[in-house]
Amino acid sequence: MFWSGLCPLFFVFNRRCTIKELAINEQIRAKEVRLIDALGEQLGIMSIQDANAQAEEQHLDLALISPNANPPVCRLMDYGKYRYETLKKQKEQRKNQKNSETREIRLSPRIDDHDLETKSKKILEILESGDKVKVSVRFRGRELGHTEQGREVLERIFSFVQEVGQMDQKPKMEGRSMVMLVEPKTEN
Numbered sequence: 001m002f003w004s005g006l007c008p009l010f011f012v013f014n015r016r017c018t019i020k021e022l023a024i025n026e027q028i029r030a031k032e033v034r035l036i037d038a039l040g041e042q043l044g045i046m047s048i049q050d051a052n053a054q055a056e057e058q059h060l061d062l063a064l065i066s067p068n069a070n071p072p073v074c075r076l077m078d079y080g081k082y083r084y085e086t087l088k089k090q091k092e093q094r095k096n097q098k099n100s101e102t103r104e105i106r107l108s109p110r111i112d113d114h115d116l117e118t119k120s121k122k123i124l125e126i127l128e129s130g131d132k133v134k135v136s137v138r139f140r141g142r143e144l145g146h147t148e149q150g151r152e153v154l155e156r157i158f159s160f161v162q163e164v165g166q167m168d169q170k171p172k173m174e175g176r177s178m179v180m181l182v183e184p185k186t187e188n
Helices: 002-015 050-055 079-098 113-128 141-159
Strands: 033-036 042-047 059-068 073-077 102-107 130-138 165-175 177-184
Touching: 033 050, 033 059, 033 177, 042 050, 042 141, 050 059, 050 073, 059 079, 073 079, 102 113, 102 141, 113 130, 113 141, 113 165, 130 141, 141 165, 141 177
Parallel strands: 033 073, 102 130
Antiparallel strands: 033 042, 059 073, 130 177, 165 177
């Protein structure tokens, strides 16, 4: 009874492994394998017992590299070192990965010049940090009849930030708002 409640959690936790686990040593169920030594040279096709004996002789692990090949391919390696290096590489890749966000700035079609300059400075800061900016002009009531004012506001904003950003999506209506997407310029 106790284990029945924990088993689903245990399996969910195990599925979150970051590297693909290889079958090693006694976990390999093939009769014959093609063996590759630690330097990458082929030693030929041999029985699994002979391959395990060679692995023990060299104080290495026998890892199943290609289980679908005929016969399966195994390699002599230090499995602990292999796992450590693989996890280290994955951690480095995650560290170097840049997650770009889309931030939103809302404006009014009747925005004043000074407010427009302040908002454009904020957009410049966001673009320089590497994020995209969704600039939206919200229309209320009778303002919907004058959407050209909103388009002018968006064009003026873009004229302030065009040195740092490029237009990803031209101004278009989405419900009661006109939206434009600006992304940082890519260096070619």
